[in-house]
Ligand SMILES: Cc1ncc(C[n+]2csc(CCOP(=O)(O)OP(=O)(O)O)c2C)c(N)n1
């Protein structure tokens with residue numbers, strides 16, 4: 001008798017790749033692929049989405065300039081990720097809680113932090129860590145914002161609030177244990193959290209394919225009992241609609257959701273200046289530039305007579321001038337000091353810490 005195995009693992013493995021196509025409203029050529037969803041947006045909505053993406057790109061360009069002038073601390077470029085970031089954050093309500101990662105400064109500002117606070121955060125200044133809006137400071141430990149979100153979401157549930165926790169990590173973040181733990185906890189407690197993975201293709205220089213054998217990152221939520229979906233992260237209309245649908249589903253008491261946005265980081269990992277040309281070819285990056293989220297929506301708006309180059313240039317100038325005001329405000333804030341940091345960290349300082357404080361106060365007084 002042929003030795004037929006009790007189970008066909010090869011078929012099970014192949015089935016893992018049998019996943020739905022990423023959700024789109026506008027395709028790469030700016031053609032409408034979901035007319036019904038497209039028609040649910042008014043002309044004003046479409047213009048508003050475009051403005052938000054132009055704002056994010058202007059923020060990126062101006063902040064990179066500040067960085068080159070030595071006026072920023074850590075800054076993670078966002079060019080290419082405008083649809084993924086603005087589309088999802090625009091589905092948030094004021095009462096929702098944001099747990100961002102370091103590349104999510106634009107969402108943090110959209111949710112109510114000031115640009116000045118964001119710039120102070122970049123400089124490591126304590127004033128940049130606290131906002132009037134319901135948001136935590138951007139998380140540097142990759143994947144860890146998912147744990148924060150699980151805890152915050154459980155708190156919102158226990159308080160009976162009509163609010164959810166929105167959180168972001170990258171493709172690399174899903175290779176970290178923290179992200180699994182956060183999702184598992186939220187799944188177990190049916191906590192109202194929306195987990196967003198911005199899959200921009202790379203964790204610094206490590207390509208997505210080398211990080212995991214999982215056919216999609218969305219699948220990583222399945223083991224926690226969390227429904228998940230992939231969305232075209234260069235299509236702001238799709239990102240918005242999917243995040244909005246997720247929020248509705250979560251607030252109806254159905255537990256968490258995970259969304260994987262397929263996007264791309266055009267530039268370097270951070271303003272510290274790694275060179276992407278050392279780990280990816282032009283051949284590989286070109287198709288992503290062709291999918292640009294601004295080009296895509298701009299084309300739709302121009303066809304409808306709702307947008308012009310002049311409109312855009314005027315907006316960019318306005319936005320950039322507001323960022324220049326913001327950095328001036330940040331410059332005017334008294335610099336943070338090591339002694340002040342030590343004092344607020346230790347309610348009861350040990351003798352060693354007391355000595356450190358004295359040492360730094362002496363240094364700082366000069
Ligand atoms: C736990 C942890 N390990 C390593 C790092 C160093 N690190 C900073 S960013 C990064 C890559 C993250 O990639 P991804 O999650 O895809 O986010 P992206 O930067 O692409 O937005 C790594 C490894 C870190 N911050 N935290």
Ligand SMILES: [Mg+2]
Nearest residue numbers: 170171202203
């Ligand atoms: Mg990444």
